[in-house]
Amino acid sequence: MSDSPKARRSDATKAAILAAARERFGHDGYERATIRAIATQAEIDPAMVMRYFGSKEGLFAAAAQFDLRLPDLGALPREEIGRVLVGHFLDVWESGDNFFALLRAAVTNEAAAERMQQLFATQVVPAIAPAITDPKTVPIRAGLIATQMLGLALCRYVLRLPPVVALQREQLIALIGPSIQQRLTGPLA
Amino acid sequence: MSDSPKARRSDATKAAILAAARERFGHDGYERATIRAIATQAEIDPAMVMRYFGSKEGLFAAAAQFDLRLPDLGALPREEIGRVLVGHFLDVWESGDNFFALLRAAVTNEAAAERMQQLFATQVVPAIAPAITDPKTVPIRAGLIATQMLGLALCRYVLRLPPVVALQREQLIALIGPSIQQRLTGPLA
DNA sequence: GTCTATAATTCGATAGAC
DNA sequence: GTCTATCGAATTATAGAC
Numbered sequence: 264m265s266d267s268p269k270a271r272r273s274d275a276t277k278a279a280i281l282a283a284a285r286e287r288f289g290h291d292g293y294e295r296a297t298i299r300a301i302a303t304q305a306e307i308d309p310a311m312v313m314r315y316f317g318s319k320e321g322l323f324a325a326a327a328q329f330d331l332r333l334p335d336l337g338a339l340p341r342e343e344i345g346r347v348l349v350g351h352f353l354d355v356w357e358s359g360d361n362f363f364a365l366l367r368a369a370v371t372n373e374a375a376a377e378r379m380q381q382l383f384a385t386q387v388v389p390a391i392a393p394a395i396t397d398p399k400t401v402p403i404r405a406g407l408i409a410t411q412m413l414g415l416a417l418c419r420y421v422l423r424l425p426p427v428v429a430l431q432r433e434q435l436i437a438l439i440g441p442s443i444q445q446r447l448t449g450p451l452a
Numbered sequence: 453m454s455d456s457p458k459a460r461r462s463d464a465t466k467a468a469i470l471a472a473a474r475e476r477f478g479h480d481g482y483e484r485a486t487i488r489a490i491a492t493q494a495e496i497d498p499a500m501v502m503r504y505f506g507s508k509e510g511l512f513a514a515a516a517q518f519d520l521r522l523p524d525l526g527a528l529p530r531e532e533i534g535r536v537l538v539g540h541f542l543d544v545w546e547s548g549d550n551f552f553a554l555l556r557a558a559v560t561n562e563a564a565a566e567r568m569q570q571l572f573a574t575q576v577v578p579a580i581a582p583a584i585t586d587p588k589t590v591p592i593r594a595g596l597i598a599t600q601m602l603g604l605a606l607c608r609y610v611l612r613l614p615p616v617v618a619l620q621r622e623q624l625i626a627l628i629g630p631s632i633q634q635r636l637t638g639p640l641a
Numbered sequence: 642g643t644c645t646a647t648a649a650t651t652c653g654a655t656a657g658a659c
Numbered sequence: 660g661t662c663t664a665t666c667g668a669a670t671t672a673t674a675g676a677c
Contacts, residue, residue: 273660292560294483298653308662313654370559370610371481379611406607406615407627413611414603418595421559422568422602426595437641438596442631452626462642487671497644502672 277315279305284326289360293323293368293375320374327365327378331355333390344394345444349436352412356420363420366413383409394447407446415439466504468494473515478549482512482557482564509563516554516567520544522579533583534633538625541601545609552609555602572598583636596635604628 283305287296298319302309316322334351336344356362365382368375388405395401415435418427430438472494476485487508491498505511523540525533545551554571557564577594584590604624607616619627 276660292481292483294481295560297651299651309653310655310662311660314660319653367559370556370606371484376611380613383611383613402615403619403627406613406619409613410603410607410616410628411600412603413606414599414601417559417602417606418599422565422572424569424572424595424598426591427599430592430595438592439599441641442634445631452630465642486669488669498671499644499673500642503642508671 273315276305276307276311280307280312280315280322281326284322285360285364288323288326288364288368290363291367292370293372298322323364323368323375327361327368327375329361329365329382331382331386331390333386335393336391337393341394341448342444344447345442346436346440348391348408348443349412349440350432352416353432353435356416362416366416367421391447396448400451403451404446408443411439411442411446462504465494465496465500469496469501469504469511470515473511474549474553477512477515477553477557479552480556481559482561487511512553512557512564516550516557516564518550518554518571520571520575520579522575524582525580526582530583530637531633533636534631535625535629537580537597537632538601538629539621541605542621542624545605551605555605556610580636585637589640592640593635597632600628600631600635 280301283301284296287301287304290296291300298312299309301322302312312322316325332351332355334347336348339347365375365379369379370376383405387409388401391405391408392398392401395404415427418424419430469490472490473485476490476493479485480489487501488498490511491501501511505514521540521544523536525537528536554564554568558568559565572594576598577590580594580597581587581590584593604616607613608619
């Protein structure tokens with residue numbers, strides 16, 4: 264076979280670099296995460312990072328690719344959408360470091376902030392649009408939902424405010440799900 | 453007088469450094485804000501920063517002192533508390549760079565994150581406690597309010613999501629005030 | 642009190658041997 | 660493809676002249 268344990272070593276190395284990069288960018292943010300630290304964690308030479316990704320920015324661009332995998336909300340009972348949405352975001356956040364790499368970087372890096380705006384416009388807005396009756400209110404409702412969900416991510420995983428950390432998954436769904444539901448299908452003000 | 457225009461020069465210099473530090477920390481975050489840039493903006497020598505504050509960390513600690521000046525909620529009509537709170541936070545955020553210096557730094561700096569937790573525990577929780585009937589629910593309600601308000605600050609001023617930026621002060625109060633009111637005086641779930 | 646000069650690190654990036 | 664060696668720039672911080 265062309266796929267012996269050592270074949271395609273470069274792909275495995277590349278994947279290891281990306282995994283380490285997401286973890287370092289996620290923990291430390293863009294500027295504190297160093298190519299040297301990423302390489303050490305991936306157990307490869309720092310020069311390989313440059314060879315594969317060209318620059319630190321190139322590495323971040325590759326590591327910050329992100330798919331929220333938002334479900335088709337149109338296929339759900341209307342009253343459950345809010346809770347499903349909260350549960351889905353919790354799943355995504357706790358599934359890896361990808362998202363926090365982007366969030367932490369976006370706070371101090373302009374390019375990362377723009378990627379966050381793109382992610383909002385190309386994934387969040389289209390995904391929730393089917394659940395909203397009046398198309399004119401889609402951007403505002405999406406924006407308000409973003410403030411609540413990103414605020415939850417910020418307080419729980421980044422700032423680690425004790426009462427927010429203490430809440431368990433089911434409690435968070437029960438507490439915040441109805442608020443999201445209200446932003447989707449309730450009156451705006 | 454002992455207070456001629458050039459007297460107490462050191463105090464004025466110190467204040468100028470702190471003002472510049474808040475602006476640079478607020479715009480760039482902790483790591484990208486350099487002592488050189490802060491000194492240039494304050495129109496003084498970089499060495500003076502070290503002389504007055506000892507280190508970059510010392511300067512940040514001095515610059516990140518922050519008073520939310522939350523009003524006495526017990527003195528307000530119960531139904532207005534939510535809207536007043538939102539308006540007050542908008543005032544504070546738009547009154548200077550102090551808060552964003554702390555927020556941006558807290559995302560990539562552990563010490564700053566702990567200061568944020570302190571600010572939550574010593575200012576937010578006590579301030580909203582009088583508005584809440586069941587004392588046992590105070591931390592959870594305060595935590596949920598923090599997720600909504602910090603999420604708003606994040607999306608509007610840091611990530612600059614277009615629909616959230618477009619909303620005007622009065623709209624934000626009308627849209628988010630009732631949600632905060634619900635977190636304070638409504639049923640929890 | 643103010644500034645010059647510079648020490649001591651650390652970083653991203655490059656060149657080139659093997 | 661992988662690694663060694665190192666460059667050049669930028670940083671915080673210090674020492675000391677005036």
